[in-house]
Amino acid sequence: MTAPSAVTVSRSLADRAARGRNARSRVPRSGHGAFGPAPGRPDVIEVLERQSATRVPELVPIRYGRMLESPFRFYRGAAAVMAADLGPLPGTGLQVQLCGDAHLLNFRLLASPERRLVFDINDFDETFPGPFEWDVKRLAASFVIAGRADGFSVRQQNEAVLRCVRAYRERMREFARMRTLDIWYAQDDADRMRALLASSMDKAGRRRTEQATARARSRTYMQAFAKLTTLTPRGRRIAADPPLITPLRDLEAGRPAEQEDRYLQSLLDQYARTLPSERRHLLGHYRLVDAARKVVGVGSVGTRCWILLLLGRDDDDPLLLQAKEAQESVLAPYTDGERDDNQGHRVVAGQRLIQTxxxxxxxxxxxxxxxxxGRDFYVRQLRDWKGILRPETMDPPLLNLFGQVCGASLARAHARSGDPVAIAAYLGGGDRFDRALPHFAQAYADQNERDFAALGEAARSGRIQATDV
Structure with a gap:
């Protein structure tokens, strides 16, 4: 996958800034506040059913059941719906590597290889090159939807969006003045972020932030190992918890065990070839002993996701990997970005490009x-130092602060892959873009509620089947 907006050395800073300012003629900054369903907007249930057609049939009702829990849960599962709404909108043409699903719960604390906590984007299933504003709009709308769920006033919802978008714009302007390598090395260290938040919140807010950090550090691979596995006569194996966790041996009952072993080893061997040599060497110290299908998230439910249990020195030396099916990005039909032959590679390349x-x-x-x-997968460790502040635990001031942190983090991701000089020049020093986004976010939150109601009606009428698990 190539960078979405490579900046050539022959293009001067003035030319890059002019390109950003010229984009205002295509889409005025105030124009980002407008949203209405496009003529011929596809039926929301049809959009979701097209996705479901390629998924594990018995898991699809779980996906719909989770989406029907609340408008915010629906929003998390409806990235394809929003992509269809963003596609027809006038675009700036200022390309970045998009997260593709930049709602607020996809920003969290993560472990770096140096075992430090950083704050970053976590989910890249839909990553694809596209106009920077698509990520900003999805993030902005998520704050309104979360604020509504918490009973916040419209003014409080809009304030969270303003804080988020202002932080994005101001940090992008900082990146526009930085050297290229300094942008690439920029990182949101968790301790620095926690100090920033603590300086602006009350005692209760500081306590919740400290608790989130402590939980992240406690969510280690050993904790996952203790929770997800059990000791059997055959040794340590993944514990069944159907339908959420179903060992391969149960899914493929009746097949020869040797056939399962060959399949799993083939998956691992082919994946290992994509690792750098030193990490392939590290992986070689482990042996694969078990696998299970796992139901994950909301929007991903129904895609094939495997937990792989590997053991090293003994039964107390585990490595837990997650192999998750990668399908075409929901953004792909609405952009002219380069297609990848392997969707797992698309996810990994996008993640490496925008995650620090x-x-x-x-x-x-x-x-x-x-x-x-044949299916494409990407592979990563399962649950290693991950933590998040849940919106339902936030009061309006904390939601505002979280909006600032998310907006700044998104700007860092976009500055790595796009042209921060052009984007900063487009956004400008004033707040015209900032003030437009709450209008968009409120209008899209209204649309999201209508779509949520449509899914509920489809379940009541029997058009879809939904299961509460």
């Missing part, structure tokens, strides 16, 4: 399943 520090075991593979069909 990635899991040392991040890789991809293409596997012919036991059903004879």
């Amino acid at each position: 520090t990635s899991d040392i075991f991040l890789g991809w593979t293409h596997v012919i399943g036991l059903d004879g069909r």
Whole structure:
């Protein structure tokens, strides 16, 4: 996958800034506040059903059930719906590597390879080159939807969006003045972020932030190992918890065990080839002993996701990997970005481009399943130092502060892959873009509620089946 907006050395700073300012003629900054369903907008249920057609049939009702829990849960699962709404909008043409699903719960504390906590984007299933404003709009709308769920006033919802977008714009302007390598090395260290938040919040807010950091450090691979595995006569194996966790041995009952072993080893061997040599060497110290299908998230439910249990020295020396099916990005039909032959590679390449520090075991593979069909996967460690501030635990001041942190983090991701000089010149020093986004976010939150109601009606009428698990 190539960079979405490579900046050539022959283009001067003045030319790059002029390109950003010229984009205002295509899309005035105040114009970003407008949203209405496009003529011929696709039926929301049809959009979701097209996605479901390629997923594990017995898991699709779980996806719909989770989306029906609340408008915010629906929003998390409806990235394809929003992509169809963003696609027809006038675009700036200022390309970055998009996260593709930049709602507020996809920003969290993560472990760096140096075992430090950093704040960064976490989910890249939909990553794809596209106009920077698509990520900003999805993030902005998520703050309104979360604020509504918490019973915040419209003014309080809008304030969270303003703080988020202002932080994005101001940090992008900082990056526009920085050297290229300094942008690449920029990182949101968790201790620095916590200090920033603590200086602006009350005692209760500081306590919640400290608790989130402590939880992140406690969510280690050993904690996951203790929770997800059990000791059997065959040794340590993944514990069944159907339908959420189903060991491969149960899914493929009746097949020879040797066939399962060959399939799993093939997956691991092909994935290992995508790792740097030193990490491939490290992986070679482990042996694969078990695998299970796991139901994850909201929007991802129904895609094939495997937990792989590997052991090193003994049964108390584990490595837990997650191999998650990668399908085409929901953004791909609405952009002219370069298509990738392997969707797992697309996810990994996008993640490495916009995330400051990635899991040392991040890789991809293409596997012919036991059903004879080939599928793309990306692979990473399962649950290693991850933590998040839940919006339902936030009061309006804390939501505002979290908006600032998320907006600044998104700007850093975009500055790595796009042209910060052009984007900063487009945004400018004033708040015209900032003030437009709450209008968009409120209008899109209204649309999200209508779509949520449509899914509920589809479930009541029997058009779809939804299961509460």
